[in-house]
Amino acid sequence: MDWITALYRDAFPHAARIVRQLGGDPETARDFFHDAMIIYLEKSRNGTLQVEVSPRAYLLGITKILWLKQHHNRYVPLSMAEHNLSIPADFYTPPQHQPLLERLKSAGAKCMQLLQAFYYDRLNMTEIAEQFRYSSPHSATVQKHKCLEKVRDQVQKTEVYEETVA
Template identity: 45%
Template sequence: MEALMISGNTKATREALFIALYQKAFPAAAKYVSKMGGSFDEAKDVFQDALVIYYEKAVSNQIAIHVNEKAYLLGITKNLWMQKYREDRPNVPFDSADIDTAFEDANEPATEKLMHYLETAGQKCMELLKSFYYDNLPVKKLADLFGYTSTHSATVQKYKCLEKVRDTVKQKSLTYEDFLK
């Protein structure tokens, strides 16, 4: 396994290994970051951070790769991107009165479009997403409230709900600007 070879070899060997890992895993990482709204430069930054984490774990023998290095690096990249996304995203608090008022305003075409695409995911998905994003319920509470066996199951279901909405938007080839018209 390549992770075991990092710590005891020469600089040239480590460089060759990093180049091989970069060639093997970076295209998938860049595709993921792009899909999640990031730029090519952001993908490079996040992936390089993932390589550093990989290297540090390999050198300290803390690494336990169960699939392969590419999947491991992609997992680190996804986690780093989501962390960056959460930190960079502005948090605007809503109270339930604001949400109810916004969705009742039928004169707002953006709200109508957004609600239409959220409804395509189904009522349970809408309730789950509302509970997480607007009511700010922790995942543990969501799992209990919606009857999931674990927080992981609730997280997976939340992701699936978001993917349903994303797929519908992609099928219609919509952009952010379409919601502002």
Template identity: 40%
Template structure:
């Protein structure tokens, strides 16, 4: 190898090392949060890193974001794509078919769900019911509840959902806690 190739290889190695240290922790945290393993996070990150490197060294392609943002966004996209493909291609054998049937029979208890929705307050219950159960558009919800606009109604709906989430988190509840 000549000196130019060695310098180019060293520069590429340094770039990969820097990007790995800078971006991989965020990718690993995201994949872990979405139920993936550390090895899956490494695979997704490496695919995203290669994609970035190939695109950044192509003359006709311009990347309009920072290196880290591009790699992180690509890794997220790849993880979502991998996750969807994995859930669609799982083979069903007799035992898994039985467990799916059993899961559909164990429906969440409406009383338990309603109890946690009530912790958000009466107004929140009415707002959430109007949007999710009655399927009213946000413009109508804003009018009904006297909000200044759709944005205000959307923010309030989000706050109501967060109240319920906080209650569930405080009590460290899982899905099984809502089954009858």
């Protein structure tokens, strides 16, 4: 048995399965696979074959491309298929937890303002110490850490956190 016959016997069943999955029949699969074999053999003879995968994978890819090229216009436009589409009622359930903003608010207005100044306004700790009248940038850093701990504690008490960590 020569290598072409071995390659054919190895690859054709897979190509037929691909074409069948795409809606084709065995005869169509055979036609496209024969065309793929011819392309493969001509390119290998001409020296233009640039295969980075196995010969079988190359043939399967070419068969699929040939089938798709011929059948690309058989797809039904979405507007015509709209009545066949349905989204199950349980596909999306809105989250049952409070958003992060609510957690930030629960830490207190002063903490919210401090965290906003640091993260949103991008003020450095010296500027925050001056703005919030802390004795030093270190005091502002400590207060920012305490605010973050309050928020972290609130988040850790949620069901979503428990489900994520578990």
